[in-house]
Amino acid sequence: MNEEQAHLLVIDDDQTFNRVLSRALAQRGFTVFSAHDQAQALQLADAHEPEYVVLDLNLDGASGLRLIEPLLEINPNARILVLTGYASIATAVNAVKLGATQYLAKPAEVDAIVKALRVDEVDIESAIGTATMSVDELEWQHIQRVLGEHDGNISATARALKMHRRTLQRKLARAPQRGA
Missing domain, CATH: 3.40.50.2300 (Response regulator)
Known part of the structure; x- marks a missing residue:
């Protein structure tokens, strides 16, 4: 340095x-x-x-x-x-x-x-990592991709995923553990 x-x-x-x-x-x-x-x-x-x-x-x-x-x-x-x-x-x-x-x-x-x-x-x-993903991890990955497509906008992401905004916020608040 x-x-x-x-x-x-x-x-x-x-x-x-x-x-x-x-x-x-x-x-x-x-x-x-x-x-x-x-x-x-x-x-x-x-x-x-x-x-x-x-x-x-x-x-x-x-x-x-x-x-x-x-x-x-x-x-x-x-x-x-x-x-x-x-x-x-x-x-x-x-x-x-x-x-x-x-x-x-x-x-x-x-x-x-x-x-x-x-x-x-x-x-x-x-x-x-290369471990097989659980269903929760796959869902999380999909939510993150859609969230990125909507520039982090929770409301727009919830509409795109056809879920309630609060449900999406709850899912974002508890990220799945690897391999769980």
Whole structure:
């Protein structure tokens, strides 16, 4: 890394996870800033122009992918890693198309995150694993794809999926566990 520590922005609405990850990344030589929502993330990005961003896919029920474009407008050279509790090929491809440089499934070790931030090529299969998906995981993947197609708009996604908005919000709030 440079003599001056690289700025890294961690964006995750789970405050405990955010704090632990931020502390661990700071111990590895980054100057870390933490955001828990989209507005705070953009404010910190504007103030510090981070070279690296670790972005949670699901920010309090909204798609974190919506932040990729504005973050890249602030710093076009930023390396954005999308971190998610549930990984799917559809969201990985969508994240990369939007400008993310990496995509990892939680739980991810801090050293794996640091390595992914520095590597140029995305290995989607290793990022999401190759285990057979459950019905809940397939449903989640489909919901994420439709949510992405509607730019994170919950109401439009619910209409497209022909389900009630509150039902969709409940499904988004409890992501299925891998292999469950």
